[in-house]
Amino acid sequence: MNKKRMTLTRKRALLGYAFILPWLIGFVFLFAAPLVQSANFSFHELKVAPGGYELRFTGLKNFNDALFVDANFNRILTESVTEMVWNVPMILFFSLFSAALLNQKFRGRTMARAVFFLPVILASGAIAAAETSGLISLTGSSEVAKELGEMQSGFDTLSLIFLLENAGFPEWFINYIVDGVMRIYEIIRSSGVQILIFLAALQSVPPSMYEVAKMExxxxxxSFWKITFPMVSPLILTNVIYTIIDSFSNSTVTQTIYETAFRSQNFGLSAAMSWLYTLVVAVILVIIGVLISRRVFYYN
Structure with missing residues (x-):
């Protein structure tokens, strides 16, 4: 009796389900209940009681307070979105440029890749927790930061501005480049994961394509614009989405939501702010995802 073989499409579908299964299990058992509870809190006024808490239904009052009564939420949310739009292209350009350099063959390439990813590790919560518990000691970090600040403050920005002006670049582009140079460490710290993703994409490009292009x-x-850029375009979309989410994960909006809940003890308003924040991020991701996906090239 012959068994029916599974088609390639079916195998890829099962592989996709297996890939998202850990996330799906974690979402169902760890995040689904708090998500529903947060939505419930956003329509209620929560008061702490001796036996736990009490809820009083208020409808859309918390959302109205967040948008039209709170003096800071709209401004902070707008500033966060504007900062994201300003930073994402800069981080992506630097990540792709760095990945292209690190993909070249040279001595010490592994060490160079580790150096670019090191700021991501140092900025992680694991390092902060280890330092707090006394497992490690990053003494002298303040002095290093001070020296870096002095080095940045001593950067000759006027020469760069004059150079770009003489080259005929518009004022907004000059301001963008100067701002990127002055915040180079912040950009490097935010680009570690993106560099690794672009590096993996560059290493997956068949070398035969470059050989044929060179022969022609x-x-x-x-070769970069006709081969490299189209081949890494699917992961440009991935990095854009990752960078947007990463820029919002530790912004002033999240700090405001946290302070509203645990310092002002206004959990209903905090939940409403969280859902408004989530909707704004979701709309941005959908719009950018649709726009970029139209230009993505998938190689089969």
């Missing part, structure tokens, strides 16, 4: 007389510039 294509320059390095043409």
């Amino acid at each position: 007389g294509a320059t390095a510039y043409e």
